[in-house]
Amino acid sequence: MRPKIYLFGDSITEMSFEEAGWGASLTNHFARTADVVLRGYSGYNTRWALKVAERVFPAAGEAVAVTVFFGANDACLPDRCSAFQHVPLEEYGRNLRSIVSFLKERWPKAVVLLITPPPIDEEGRLQYISNPYMENPSGLPERTNEAAGEYATACIDVARECGSPVIDLWAKMQQLPNWPTTCLSDGLHLSVAGNKVVFEEVVKKLEEVGVSLQTLPSDQPLISHIDAKDPLKSFPN
Amino acid sequence: MRPKIYLFGDSITEMSFEEAGWGASLTNHFARTADVVLRGYSGYNTRWALKVAERVFPAAGEAVAVTVFFGANDACLPDRCSAFQHVPLEEYGRNLRSIVSFLKERWPKAVVLLITPPPIDEEGRLQYISNPYMENPSGLPERTNEAAGEYATACIDVARECGSPVIDLWAKMQQLPNWPTTCLSDGLHLSVAGNKVVFEEVVKKLEEVGVSLQTLPSDQPLISHIDAKDPLKSFPN
Numbered sequence: 001m002r003p004k005i006y007l008f009g010d011s012i013t014e015m016s017f018e019e020a021g022w023g024a025s026l027t028n029h030f031a032r033t034a035d036v037v038l039r040g041y042s043g044y045n046t047r048w049a050l051k052v053a054e055r056v057f058p059a060a061g062e063a064v065a066v067t068v069f070f071g072a073n074d075a076c077l078p079d080r081c082s083a084f085q086h087v088p089l090e091e092y093g094r095n096l097r098s099i100v101s102f103l104k105e106r107w108p109k110a111v112v113l114l115i116t117p118p119p120i121d122e123e124g125r126l127q128y129i130s131n132p133y134m135e136n137p138s139g140l141p142e143r144t145n146e147a148a149g150e151y152a153t154a155c156i157d158v159a160r161e162c163g164s165p166v167i168d169l170w171a172k173m174q175q176l177p178n179w180p181t182t183c184l185s186d187g188l189h190l191s192v193a194g195n196k197v198v199f200e201e202v203v204k205k206l207e208e209v210g211v212s213l214q215t216l217p218s219d220q221p222l223i224s225h226i227d228a229k230d231p232l233k234s235f236p237n
Numbered sequence: 238m239r240p241k242i243y244l245f246g247d248s249i250t251e252m253s254f255e256e257a258g259w260g261a262s263l264t265n266h267f268a269r270t271a272d273v274v275l276r277g278y279s280g281y282n283t284r285w286a287l288k289v290a291e292r293v294f295p296a297a298g299e300a301v302a303v304t305v306f307f308g309a310n311d312a313c314l315p316d317r318c319s320a321f322q323h324v325p326l327e328e329y330g331r332n333l334r335s336i337v338s339f340l341k342e343r344w345p346k347a348v349v350l351l352i353t354p355p356p357i358d359e360e361g362r363l364q365y366i367s368n369p370y371m372e373n374p375s376g377l378p379e380r381t382n383e384a385a386g387e388y389a390t391a392c393i394d395v396a397r398e399c400g401s402p403v404i405d406l407w408a409k410m411q412q413l414p415n416w417p418t419t420c421l422s423d424g425l426h427l428s429v430a431g432n433k434v435v436f437e438e439v440v441k442k443l444e445e446v447g448v449s450l451q452t453l454p455s456d457q458p459l460i461s462h463i464d465a466k467d468p469l470k471s472f473p474n
Contacts, residue, residue, distance in 0.1 A: 017265035021265070024254045031251050043460030052457045055457065056456070226321075
């Protein structure tokens with residue numbers, strides 16, 4: 001049985017198998033060593049994630065790692081057009097702690113890797129929500145980079161308290177040149193380059209805690225290890 | 238528990254989560270309804286696939302569909318540089334039948350979807366194997382399109398005998414303009430366009446036998462079904 005790496009999160013996780021997505025890249029990276037299992041729920045905040053956690057992660061499964069990537073929806077402003085997704089900062093931290101505890105109890109040996117929400121490009125969001133199908137009477141973006149930053153800080157605090165590794169995506173992306181258009185596609189979701197950042201950070205963080213191609217055994221003999229003169233030697237009954 | 242769709246095959250399956258790969262596209266397509274599980278083994282022929290089938294598919298799992306995509310290596314010519322991967326045509330058919338029987342026994346209700354090997358662009362293969370790291374004293378390609386076509390025919394015959402759906406990729410791709418360079422990247426493996434062909438054919442064939450977004454239930458409430466005025470209504474305890 002191959003170990004599983006679950007990806008638990010919102011639309012940034014659910015969309016991670018779109019073109020050059022970070023989930024697809026992880027699956028490709030771990031192709032012969034671990035199963036990457038998609039558990040992305042578009043639009044979800046930590047309040048709803050916590051409600052479904054028991055059903056999302058049945059006791060039967062086995063995990064070597066879980067990425068927990070929420071906060072982008074919790075950080076929707078409470079007085080703007082996506083207010084129904086908003087979760088107060090203090091509750092976000094509490095929910096995230098509960099999710100980590102739940103996963104640790106489910107799989108005591110699994111790495112629970114937290115990922116902060118990405119930064120927000122408010123111009124990009126305004127362009128996106130200014131389409132005729134969205135109701136946005138205020139004319140203001142539903143998310144701000146400042147609010148996302150507060151949720152990122154809370155996420156990092158939870159990781160420290162729980163002894164979990166964390167990717168500070170909010171800070172990491174803002175170090176990159178022209179991050180609003182380089183890393184994001186609509187001010188919130190990831191571009192091809194943004195997906196690459198998440199993929200590389202996840203691989204690096206998992207490697208730091210011992211989950212890597214070096215530590216996971218390969219499933220079935222690799223072609224490079226099969227003796228061309230006697231291939232069946234590699235396949236004992 | 239979400240149903241699983243296993244992808245069982247050789248490198249064309251193992252590489253299906255590379256850029257715009259058909260496996261990644263399937264995962265994205267079924268993101269909230271089924272788990273796509275990668276079981277690709279680069280270089281494998283049906284002889285070796287049969288040897289590992291018991292270990293690859295533990296009895297515990299549950300499947301709604303399995304793609305079986307072998308033949309590209311079986312069809313390597315027996316007197317050229319990849320001869321050790323060659324499996325005689327008659328044995329290929331027998332092995333494929335055994336793989337289908339094994340999967341049907343494991344999961345009587347699962348769809349076993351066969352996929353023929355793709356066509357071969359011999360010019361493309363020659364360019365690929367003429368690199369200084371490959372030993373190819375004959376100066377001839379290790380695969381031919383004619384041989385691949387014979388294995389494709391055998392695959393279709395097995396599908397008919399077993400009552401399984403089949404994608405005749407060998408014929409399908411050759412109907413497309415400039416298929417050698419449009420559909421293939423190195424005379425054998427799939428280009429972005431070739432991956433799209435496989436993805437669309439798999440979705441179509443699965444739909445024909447009742448495995449689709451219309452028939453599979455969604456895992457957890459979709460954001461579009463959540464009442465913005467009372468979101469928690471969607472999450473009863």
